[in-house]
Amino acid sequence: MQSALRSFKASIFQALAHPCRIAIVEALREGELSAGAIQERVGVEQANLSQHLAVLRSRQIIVNRKEGNQVFYSLRDPVLIEVLDIMRRYFQANLSQAIAMLEEVEAERQPQ
Amino acid sequence: MQSALRSFKASIFQALAHPCRIAIVEALREGELSAGAIQERVGVEQANLSQHLAVLRSRQIIVNRKEGNQVFYSLRDPVLIEVLDIMRRYFQANLSQAIAMLEEVEAERQPQ
DNA sequence: TGCGAATATTCGATAGATCGAATATACTAA
DNA sequence: TTAGTATATTCGATCTATCGAATATTCGCA
Numbered sequence: 001m002q003s004a005l006r007s008f009k010a011s012i013f014q015a016l017a018h019p020c021r022i023a024i025v026e027a028l029r030e031g032e033l034s035a036g037a038i039q040e041r042v043g044v045e046q047a048n049l050s051q052h053l054a055v056l057r058s059r060q061i062i063v064n065r066k067e068g069n070q071v072f073y074s075l076r077d078p079v080l081i082e083v084l085d086i087m088r089r090y091f092q093a094n095l096s097q098a099i100a101m102l103e104e105v106e107a108e109r110q111p112q
Numbered sequence: 113m114q115s116a117l118r119s120f121k122a123s124i125f126q127a128l129a130h131p132c133r134i135a136i137v138e139a140l141r142e143g144e145l146s147a148g149a150i151q152e153r154v155g156v157e158q159a160n161l162s163q164h165l166a167v168l169r170s171r172q173i174i175v176n177r178k179e180g181n182q183v184f185y186s187l188r189d190p191v192l193i194e195v196l197d198i199m200r201r202y203f204q205a206n207l208s209q210a211i212a213m214l215e216e217v218e219a220e221r222q223p224q
Numbered sequence: 225t226g227c228g229a230a231t232a233t234t235c236g237a238t239a240g241a242t243c244g245a246a247t248a249t250a251c252t253a254a
Numbered sequence: 255t256t257a258g259t260a261t262a263t264t265c266g267a268t269c270t271a272t273c274g275a276a277t278a279t280t281c282g283c284a
Contacts, residue, residue: 006134006138009199010128010130013125014126016122017125017126019118045273045274050233051233069229069281076206077205086194090191148259159245164242166263178261182259
Protein backbone atom coordinates (compact mmCIF):
# COMPACT_ATOMS: atom_id res chain seq x y z
CA MET A 1 0.00 0.00 0.00
CA GLN A 2 2.78 2.45 0.72
CA SER A 3 4.06 1.69 -2.76
CA ALA A 4 0.70 2.78 -4.16
CA LEU A 5 1.21 6.08 -2.39
CA ARG A 6 4.61 6.41 -3.97
CA SER A 7 3.16 5.66 -7.38
CA PHE A 8 0.67 8.42 -6.80
CA LYS A 9 3.34 10.90 -5.81
CA ALA A 10 5.47 9.84 -8.75
CA SER A 11 2.59 10.37 -11.13
CA ILE A 12 2.06 13.89 -9.81
CA PHE A 13 5.74 14.69 -10.22
CA GLN A 14 5.67 13.16 -13.64
CA ALA A 15 2.80 15.43 -14.61
CA LEU A 16 4.88 18.43 -13.54
CA ALA A 17 8.02 17.21 -15.25
CA HIS A 18 7.78 19.44 -18.28
CA PRO A 19 8.60 23.15 -18.56
CA CYS A 20 5.43 23.79 -20.49
CA ARG A 21 3.22 22.22 -17.85
CA ILE A 22 4.98 24.18 -15.12
CA ALA A 23 4.27 27.31 -17.12
CA ILE A 24 0.62 26.31 -17.24
CA VAL A 25 0.40 25.80 -13.49
CA GLU A 26 2.15 29.11 -12.89
CA ALA A 27 -0.20 30.86 -15.27
CA LEU A 28 -3.12 29.56 -13.23
CA ARG A 29 -1.66 30.92 -10.00
CA GLU A 30 -3.89 33.96 -9.94
CA GLY A 31 -7.06 32.20 -10.99
CA GLU A 32 -8.80 30.55 -13.85
CA LEU A 33 -7.98 31.15 -17.48
CA SER A 34 -9.40 29.98 -20.76
CA ALA A 35 -7.35 27.56 -22.83
CA GLY A 36 -6.76 30.34 -25.32
CA ALA A 37 -5.45 32.69 -22.64
CA ILE A 38 -3.14 29.97 -21.38
CA GLN A 39 -1.89 29.45 -24.89
CA GLU A 40 -1.06 33.15 -25.21
CA ARG A 41 1.02 33.09 -22.06
CA VAL A 42 2.73 29.79 -22.61
CA GLY A 43 3.31 30.25 -26.32
CA VAL A 44 2.96 26.79 -27.74
CA GLU A 45 0.99 25.10 -30.53
CA GLN A 46 -2.72 24.75 -29.86
CA ALA A 47 -2.74 20.97 -30.18
CA ASN A 48 0.34 20.64 -28.05
CA LEU A 49 -1.11 22.81 -25.31
CA SER A 50 -4.26 20.73 -25.34
CA GLN A 51 -2.16 17.61 -24.86
CA HIS A 52 -0.36 19.14 -21.91
CA LEU A 53 -3.68 20.21 -20.41
CA ALA A 54 -4.88 16.63 -20.82
CA VAL A 55 -1.90 15.36 -18.83
CA LEU A 56 -2.62 17.79 -16.00
CA ARG A 57 -6.32 16.96 -16.11
CA SER A 58 -5.70 13.23 -15.96
CA ARG A 59 -3.82 13.73 -12.68
CA GLN A 60 -6.54 16.04 -11.42
CA ILE A 61 -4.04 18.84 -11.02
CA ILE A 62 -6.33 21.15 -12.96
CA VAL A 63 -10.06 21.15 -13.46
CA ASN A 64 -12.10 22.67 -16.25
CA ARG A 65 -15.38 24.43 -16.64
CA LYS A 66 -17.06 24.98 -19.97
CA GLU A 67 -18.69 28.25 -20.78
CA GLY A 68 -20.11 28.53 -24.25
CA ASN A 69 -17.35 28.18 -26.73
CA GLN A 70 -14.56 28.25 -24.23
CA VAL A 71 -13.05 26.03 -21.57
CA PHE A 72 -11.75 27.61 -18.41
CA TYR A 73 -9.06 25.93 -16.39
CA SER A 74 -8.05 26.34 -12.79
CA LEU A 75 -5.88 24.61 -10.23
CA ARG A 76 -7.86 22.10 -8.23
CA ASP A 77 -5.66 22.50 -5.17
CA PRO A 78 -3.44 25.56 -4.83
CA VAL A 79 -1.05 23.66 -2.60
CA LEU A 80 0.93 22.94 -5.74
CA ILE A 81 1.77 26.62 -5.90
CA GLU A 82 3.41 26.12 -2.53
CA VAL A 83 5.50 23.36 -4.02
CA LEU A 84 6.58 25.56 -6.90
CA ASP A 85 7.47 28.34 -4.47
CA ILE A 86 9.59 25.96 -2.47
CA MET A 87 11.27 24.93 -5.68
CA ARG A 88 12.10 28.54 -6.35
CA ARG A 89 13.71 28.84 -2.95
CA TYR A 90 15.54 25.61 -3.61
CA PHE A 91 16.77 27.02 -6.89
CA GLN A 92 17.96 30.25 -5.31
CA ALA A 93 19.62 28.52 -2.39
CA ASN A 94 21.62 26.41 -4.77
CA LEU A 95 22.04 28.86 -7.56
CA SER A 96 25.58 28.02 -8.59
CA GLN A 97 24.96 24.31 -8.73
CA ALA A 98 21.67 24.85 -10.49
CA ILE A 99 23.30 26.99 -13.15
CA ALA A 100 26.04 24.45 -13.66
CA MET A 101 23.40 21.81 -14.02
CA LEU A 102 21.44 23.86 -16.51
CA GLU A 103 24.54 24.49 -18.60
CA GLU A 104 25.16 20.78 -18.66
CA VAL A 105 21.59 20.16 -19.78
CA GLU A 106 21.94 22.85 -22.46
CA ALA A 107 25.22 21.39 -23.69
CA GLU A 108 23.63 18.00 -24.09
CA ARG A 109 20.70 19.52 -25.96
CA GLN A 110 22.92 21.04 -28.66
CA PRO A 111 25.95 18.78 -29.16
CA GLN A 112 29.00 20.69 -30.49
CA MET B 113 15.67 33.26 -18.33
CA GLN B 114 12.38 32.43 -16.64
CA SER B 115 12.14 29.50 -19.00
CA ALA B 116 15.52 28.27 -17.72
CA LEU B 117 14.05 28.26 -14.24
CA ARG B 118 11.15 26.19 -15.47
CA SER B 119 13.50 23.74 -17.10
CA PHE B 120 15.29 23.44 -13.81
CA LYS B 121 12.10 22.80 -11.90
CA ALA B 122 10.94 20.33 -14.52
CA SER B 123 14.21 18.43 -14.30
CA ILE B 124 13.87 18.15 -10.53
CA PHE B 125 10.31 16.89 -10.85
CA GLN B 126 11.42 14.50 -13.54
CA ALA B 127 14.06 13.10 -11.22
CA LEU B 128 11.36 12.45 -8.63
CA ALA B 129 8.94 10.97 -11.13
CA HIS B 130 9.54 7.35 -10.23
CA PRO B 131 8.25 5.40 -7.22
CA CYS B 132 11.65 3.90 -6.65
CA ARG B 133 13.38 7.26 -6.51
CA ILE B 134 10.77 8.60 -4.16
CA ALA B 135 11.45 5.61 -1.93
CA ILE B 136 15.14 6.47 -2.04
CA VAL B 137 14.57 10.07 -1.03
CA GLU B 138 12.23 8.97 1.76
CA ALA B 139 14.77 6.46 2.98
CA LEU B 140 17.32 9.26 3.25
CA ARG B 141 15.00 11.42 5.31
CA GLU B 142 16.61 10.48 8.58
CA GLY B 143 20.19 10.73 7.38
CA GLU B 144 22.77 9.11 5.23
CA LEU B 145 22.70 5.47 4.18
CA SER B 146 25.02 3.24 2.21
CA ALA B 147 23.88 2.12 -1.22
CA GLY B 148 23.47 -1.37 0.18
CA ALA B 149 21.24 -0.15 3.00
CA ILE B 150 19.14 1.77 0.52
CA GLN B 151 18.82 -1.33 -1.58
CA GLU B 152 17.51 -3.30 1.41
CA ARG B 153 14.80 -0.76 2.06
CA VAL B 154 13.80 -0.11 -1.49
CA GLY B 155 13.99 -3.72 -2.61
CA VAL B 156 15.22 -3.46 -6.17
CA GLU B 157 18.00 -4.98 -8.30
CA GLN B 158 21.44 -3.67 -7.48
CA ALA B 159 22.12 -2.38 -10.99
CA ASN B 160 18.73 -0.78 -11.19
CA LEU B 161 19.18 0.97 -7.86
CA SER B 162 22.50 2.28 -9.01
CA GLN B 163 20.85 3.71 -12.10
CA HIS B 164 18.23 5.45 -10.02
CA LEU B 165 20.91 6.83 -7.72
CA ALA B 166 22.69 8.15 -10.79
CA VAL B 167 19.57 10.02 -11.85
CA LEU B 168 19.25 11.65 -8.43
CA ARG B 169 22.96 12.44 -8.37
CA SER B 170 22.88 14.06 -11.78
CA ARG B 171 20.24 16.50 -10.50
CA GLN B 172 22.25 17.08 -7.34
CA ILE B 173 19.35 15.88 -5.25
CA ILE B 174 21.63 13.50 -3.41
CA VAL B 175 25.34 13.58 -2.75
CA ASN B 176 27.69 10.73 -2.00
CA ARG B 177 30.67 10.12 0.20
CA LYS B 178 32.97 7.16 -0.20
CA GLU B 179 34.22 5.30 2.79
CA GLY B 180 36.32 2.30 2.06
CA ASN B 181 34.31 -0.21 0.21
CA GLN B 182 31.04 1.60 0.53
CA VAL B 183 29.31 4.70 -0.78
CA PHE B 184 27.10 6.68 1.54
CA TYR B 185 24.31 8.79 0.17
CA SER B 186 22.47 11.71 1.69
CA LEU B 187 20.08 14.44 0.62
CA ARG B 188 21.95 17.55 -0.41
CA ASP B 189 19.16 19.88 0.61
CA PRO B 190 16.44 18.71 2.98
CA VAL B 191 14.00 21.15 1.45
CA LEU B 192 12.90 18.29 -0.76
CA ILE B 193 11.55 16.59 2.32
CA GLU B 194 9.33 19.60 2.70
CA VAL B 195 8.08 19.04 -0.82
CA LEU B 196 7.32 15.40 -0.09
CA ASP B 197 5.52 16.38 3.10
CA ILE B 198 3.38 18.82 1.18
CA MET B 199 2.66 16.08 -1.30
CA ARG B 200 1.48 13.90 1.56
CA ARG B 201 -0.91 16.61 2.67
CA TYR B 202 -2.04 17.00 -0.90
CA PHE B 203 -2.69 13.30 -1.08
CA GLN B 204 -4.66 13.25 2.13
CA ALA B 205 -6.68 16.31 1.23
CA ASN B 206 -7.72 14.66 -1.99
CA LEU B 207 -7.86 11.10 -0.89
CA SER B 208 -11.00 10.03 -2.70
CA GLN B 209 -9.93 11.45 -6.01
CA ALA B 210 -6.48 10.03 -5.55
CA ILE B 211 -7.87 6.58 -4.92
CA ALA B 212 -10.09 6.82 -7.98
CA MET B 213 -7.07 7.85 -9.96
CA LEU B 214 -4.99 4.98 -8.65
CA GLU B 215 -7.70 2.48 -9.51
CA GLU B 216 -7.76 3.87 -12.99
CA VAL B 217 -4.02 3.50 -13.26
CA GLU B 218 -4.26 -0.08 -11.98
CA ALA B 219 -7.01 -0.92 -14.45
CA GLU B 220 -4.87 0.31 -17.30
CA ARG B 221 -1.93 -1.69 -16.07
CA GLN B 222 -3.81 -5.01 -16.27
CA PRO B 223 -6.22 -4.77 -19.20
CA GLN B 224 -9.23 -7.13 -18.89
C1' DT C 225 -28.92 24.69 -41.70
C1' DG C 226 -24.30 25.83 -42.18
C1' DC C 227 -20.03 28.53 -41.05
C1' DG C 228 -16.41 29.91 -38.00
C1' DA C 229 -14.18 29.94 -33.56
C1' DA C 230 -12.39 27.31 -29.57
C1' DT C 231 -10.76 23.18 -27.99
C1' DA C 232 -9.79 18.12 -28.11
C1' DT C 233 -8.28 13.80 -30.15
C1' DT C 234 -5.77 10.69 -33.15
C1' DC C 235 -1.71 9.35 -35.70
C1' DG C 236 2.99 8.49 -36.85
C1' DA C 237 7.72 9.73 -36.12
C1' DT C 238 11.34 10.52 -32.99
C1' DA C 239 13.44 10.86 -28.53
C1' DG C 240 13.87 9.51 -23.80
C1' DA C 241 13.13 6.30 -19.75
C1' DT C 242 13.35 1.76 -17.65
C1' DC C 243 14.82 -2.77 -16.92
C1' DG C 244 17.79 -7.01 -16.42
C1' DA C 245 22.03 -9.09 -17.90
C1' DA C 246 26.64 -8.69 -18.32
C1' DT C 247 30.67 -6.40 -17.22
C1' DA C 248 33.72 -2.95 -15.12
C1' DT C 249 35.78 -0.50 -11.23
C1' DA C 250 37.39 0.22 -6.57
C1' DC C 251 38.53 -1.19 -2.37
C1' DT C 252 39.80 -4.79 1.50
C1' DA C 253 41.82 -8.55 3.28
C1' DA C 254 44.30 -12.79 3.04
C1' DT D 255 49.03 -10.86 -6.23
C1' DT D 256 44.50 -12.95 -5.78
C1' DA D 257 39.74 -13.38 -4.17
C1' DG D 258 35.76 -11.24 -2.64
C1' DT D 259 32.57 -7.50 -1.63
C1' DA D 260 30.31 -3.10 -2.86
C1' DT D 261 29.01 -0.18 -6.33
C1' DA D 262 28.82 1.72 -11.13
C1' DT D 263 28.49 1.47 -16.14
C1' DT D 264 27.24 -0.30 -20.62
C1' DC D 265 24.15 -2.63 -23.75
C1' DG D 266 20.02 -3.87 -26.00
C1' DA D 267 15.10 -4.53 -25.69
C1' DT D 268 10.86 -2.49 -24.61
C1' DC D 269 7.87 0.92 -23.14
C1' DT D 270 6.46 5.82 -22.57
C1' DA D 271 6.53 10.90 -23.82
C1' DT D 272 6.61 14.54 -27.00
C1' DC D 273 5.73 16.88 -31.12
C1' DG D 274 3.40 18.66 -35.42
C1' DA D 275 -0.03 17.59 -38.79
C1' DA D 276 -4.45 16.36 -39.64
C1' DT D 277 -8.95 15.79 -38.14
C1' DA D 278 -12.86 15.74 -34.89
C1' DT D 279 -16.03 17.92 -31.65
C1' DT D 280 -18.73 21.53 -29.63
C1' DC D 281 -20.85 25.70 -29.52
C1' DG D 282 -22.68 30.31 -31.02
C1' DC D 283 -24.45 32.96 -34.57
C1' DA D 284 -26.05 34.43 -39.18
